Amino acid sequence: MEAFNGLIDPFMECIQEIRPHPGQKETAGRIRKLLEGSELIAQEKEHIQDPYSFRCIPQVHGATKDAIRYVSQVLLTEINSVTDNPTIFPDQDRIISGGNFHGQPLALAFDFLANALAELGNISERRVAQLIMGLRGLPEFLVANPGVNSGFMIPQYAAASMVSQNKMYCYAASSDSIVSSNGQEDHVSMGANAATKLFKVLNNLGHIYAIELMNAAQGIDFRRPMKTSPTLENFLSEYRKEVSFVKDDVVMYKEIHKTVAFLSRMSFDFVD
Secondary structure, eight states: OTTTTOOSGGGOHHHHHTSOOHHHHHHHHHHHHHTTTOHHHHSOOSOSOOOHHHHTHHHHHHHHHHHHHHHHHHHHHHHTSOOOSSEEEGGGTEEEOOOTTOOHHHHHHHHHHHHHHHHHHHHHHHHHHHHTBTOTTOOBTTSSOTTTOOTTHHHHHHHHHHHHHHHHHTSOGGGOOOOBGGGTBOOOOOHHHHHHHHHHHHHHHHHHHHHHHHHHHHHHHTTTTSOOOHHHHHHHHHHHTTSOOOSSOOOHHHHHHHHHHHHHHOOOGGGO
């Protein structure tokens, strides 16, 4: 947002109160807190609205937060449940062959979470693309000499590729079933397949977010000497100790990997 010279208006509390989904309100509140004291966000803007990928962050990111909360409750119930078969009830002197082993609750939840996380990557890649298009005073491909250097063109390619791959992984494994055990096991959840493709979506998302941070930090540096908020200035200062401003073309995958590692170590508890 700050690199793109975005507007704070869509994050105002009054907007969230008239459509009060918990995740939406939480996301907007965190963004407002992160940007407190920013010179960039406070400056007068020539434009009156931003593209959806910036303006609709509370709605899109918020919906994913709500989905994560739902899946967390399903997992909490599951991990505290008995799924043995047969199941023994000594107080009732009963041994019952039931169906608590069936993975449908988890399979549906994993598919739902894969879709929700893939959307975070989808909207992130669109913000990355907006930052390299030479809009709002930023140079094309986020380099001073774009004709000589390809700059941040290739990381956007990589983000787009992973977003496309995530769409493939969003096929609902739980909508499938296949018969086994001579027809005795005639409906199965495919929950393990849902889980393994969810892991791939999550791994891709970490790399897509790393690419967005690389682009955002580069864009902020082109806005200097204006500053973002004290919180984000501190964050960017730590990031720049590990990943430098890109002046001329470098091998980008190394910078992406360093950024993934950086994000995995960072704590955002200060915005809670």
